[in-house]
Amino acid sequence: MPNTIDELIKQVEARQDELVQLLERLIRFPTPAPPARNTDEAQRFIASFLQDNGFTVDKWDVYPGDPNVAGVLKGSHPEHYKSLIVNGHIDVAEVSEDEAWEQGPFTPVVTDGVIIGRGAADMKGGMAGALFAVQLLHEAGIHLPGDLIFQSVIGEEVGEAGTLECCKRGYTADFAVVVDSSDLHIQGQGGVITGWITVKSSQTHHDATRKSMIHAGGKRFAASAIEKMMRIIQGLQELERHWAVMKSYPGYEPGTNTINPAVIEGGRHAAFIADECRLWITVHFYPNETYEQVAQEIEEHIRQVAAADVWLRENPPRFEWGGSSMIEDRGEIFPSLEVDPDHPGVQTLKRSHEGVLRMPAVVDVSPTVTDGGWFGHAGIPAAIYGPGDLHNAHSVNEQLSVRQLVDYTKVILKFIYEWGHTKK
Numbered sequence: 001m002p003n004t005i006d007e008l009i010k011q012v013e014a015r016q017d018e019l020v021q022l023l024e025r026l027i028r029f030p031t032p033a034p035p036a037r038n039t040d041e042a043q044r045f046i047a048s049f050l051q052d053n054g055f056t057v058d059k060w061d062v063y064p065g066d067p068n069v070a071g072v073l074k075g076s077h078p079e080h081y082k083s084l085i086v087n088g089h090i091d092v093a094e095v096s097e098d099e100a101w102e103q104g105p106f107t108p109v110v111t112d113g114v115i116i117g118r119g120a121a122d123m124k125g126g127m128a129g130a131l132f133a134v135q136l137l138h139e140a141g142i143h144l145p146g147d148l149i150f151q152s153v154i155g156e157e158v159g160e161a162g163t164l165e166c167c168k169r170g171y172t173a174d175f176a177v178v179v180d181s182s183d184l185h186i187q188g189q190g191g192v193i194t195g196w197i198t199v200k201s202s203q204t205h206h207d208a209t210r211k212s213m214i215h216a217g218g219k220r221f222a223a224s225a226i227e228k229m230m231r232i233i234q235g236l237q238e239l240e241r242h243w244a245v246m247k248s249y250p251g252y253e254p255g256t257n258t259i260n261p262a263v264i265e266g267g268r269h270a271a272f273i274a275d276e277c278r279l280w281i282t283v284h285f286y287p288n289e290t291y292e293q294v295a296q297e298i299e300e301h302i303r304q305v306a307a308a309d310v311w312l313r314e315n316p317p318r319f320e321w322g323g324s325s326m327i328e329d330r331g332e333i334f335p336s337l338e339v340d341p342d343h344p345g346v347q348t349l350k351r352s353h354e355g356v357l358r359m360p361a362v363v364d365v366s367p368t369v370t371d372g373g374w375f376g377h378a379g380i381p382a383a384i385y386g387p388g389d390l391h392n393a394h395s396v397n398e399q400l401s402v403r404q405l406v407d408y409t410k411v412i413l414k415f416i417y418e419w420g421h422t423k424k
């Protein structure tokens, strides 16, 4: 039986077929979101996998058919040693009928050193690697002194924050690693918040009254909500440009902080003046900003824009920020995550990567968003570190190289072991 961590790491190489099979097993559970509400079977599999490896498992419905799983492996000396959360999402990006997959999105294929299937890169690969690491530790009879918490969450692809639900339920640790696709980089992230801006008239006017509200002598104080929304969109563009000029963050191209007018809805019928217009925006911000802060900046700027317009001044726009699901209430929040390169968790992860792979570790920022921000939001130091790259995430024939999966599993095994043996 391997009794040192180095021997255990060699086991990953020797037993890589088992690791690949575990990933194939996870891919076979069809857990696309949307439509979501389809993760129960996969989560039952993960719950029993964790139980088999010594964890006490907590499983609860976030939505019917979409339960979270959190397993706790109590350390032998938890009061003296560091605790760790390993977090991943079990849902995968949606697939459509007409996509030309090698075999079908949920029928994994291993060919030419890659595993093809929905979720291979985002992020069942990271889940399989971390689960396999847990299994190897258990089989070797290694009992960590620090607590280990494994979270398999739902809803990430549709802005349903399974991870936030874990935080709300009280799960916390000295460090969290989100095993989402980062191509083995150690990453922080910017954030995203969606919002609705609504312009609404208190009165509804017939189409034939337009002339009296826009021409001299008409004496009707009224406006089209659609036309007034144009002012607001211009205001958003001005602010977006101002942000691009004034704000920056290392690792991001200037102007990555954008305000996207994504969806517009308005008017009721061609026989009326539009009395309501709603704009759905997506705001990207930097790791050192919060969603509360950027939402406030937008509101303040747009209030000034409205104050400079005679009609909007009397009929100010309304703002609704965020939401807890893109499919239930058309809104989402991904808080940002700033990674402190000097944090002992990041340092240990870096050393594990460099020691195992004999390659420098890259600490940078993700060009996308993950659940990592919820840890930042909860005050839990965290980093994203997973296999798979973003070219593959959400793509047809999504794939992950077996080599990278094996490398990843070795590093995460070493890291879980080292961090669990780090004194508080």
Ligand SMILES: [Zn+2]
Residues within 6 Å of the ligand: 089, 122, 123, 156, 180, 181, 370
């Ligand atoms: Zn992901």
